[in-house]
Amino acid sequence: MDPFHLIGRYFWAICLVFSLFNYLTARRRLNSTITARTEQAAIAKSYHQWFPIAGAIPWLVMGFGQIIGHTPSIWYYFRPQDFNPYVIAWLASVFLLSILFAVWVFAADGARKTREFELLSAIGIGMRSKKPIPEALIKLLAALGPVFLLLWVYLAVSMNAPTPPNVL
Numbered sequence: 001m002d003p004f005h006l007i008g009r010y011f012w013a014i015c016l017v018f019s020l021f022n023y024l025t026a027r028r029r030l031n032s033t034i035t036a037r038t039e040q041a042a043i044a045k046s047y048h049q050w051f052p053i054a055g056a057i058p059w060l061v062m063g064f065g066q067i068i069g070h071t072p073s074i075w076y077y078f079r080p081q082d083f084n085p086y087v088i089a090w091l092a093s094v095f096l097l098s099i100l101f102a103v104w105v106f107a108a109d110g111a112r113k114t115r116e117f118e119l120l121s122a123i124g125i126g127m128r129s130k131k132p133i134p135e136a137l138i139k140l141l142a143a144l145g146p147v148f149l150l151l152w153v154y155l156a157v158s159m160n161a162p163t164p165p166n167v168l
Contacts, residue, residue, distance in 0.1 A: 005073075008164070009066065009072070009073050009074075011062070011074040012062040012066060013059075013063060015056075015062075016056055019052055019055055019059065022052060022121065023048075025121070026048055026052070026118070026121045027048055029118070029121065030044055030117075030118075043113075044116075044117040047119055048117065051119050054097055054100075055097075057093050058090055058093045058094045058097070061089050062074070062086070062090050065087070065090070070085070071086045071087060073164065075161070075163045075164055077091075078156050078161045078163075079156065079160075079163060080156055080157055081156075081157045081160070094149055095149050095150075098145035098146045101142050101145060102145060102146060104142075106142065110138075110142070111135040111139050112135060114133075114135075114138050115132050115133055116132075118132070120133060
C-alpha cells in the first residue's frame, strides 16, 4: 500500500499515538519533578491527565468519521465547504477546545498554571526545555488559537482542494 494513502487514511491514529506518547512523557517528567505529596502535586497530575484527553478529542472525532466511512481520508478535512457533518464536528471540536483554552487562560489564571505545570508538553506542543515558557507567550497562543483556526478554514475553502480518489 502506498504511504500517501496510509497517512491519509490513518492520520488520526498516528495523532492518537503521538498524543499517548506526549502524555506518557509529560507524566514521567511530572513524576520525576514532584517529590512531595502536596495539594499542588494532585492539581498538576489532574491537569496532566485532562489536557491530553482534551487534545485527543479532535482525533477521535476524525477517526470515528473515517472508521464508519463518511470521510475516507484526511483530505476530506480540507474541504469544509462540502459541509460533511464529520468535518464540521472535527472543526467544531478544535474550535471549542481553543475557545475553552483561551477562556481558561484569561479567566482562571490558566497561563500561570500552564507555565507552572508545563502543560504544553502534555499536549505535544514540543516545548520541553528547562526554561519555562513566558506567560505572555501562553496568552498570545491562547488568543490566536481560535483566530488561526478560522483563518485555516477560510484558506481551505478558498483553496477548493480536490479529494483524492478512494483507494481501499
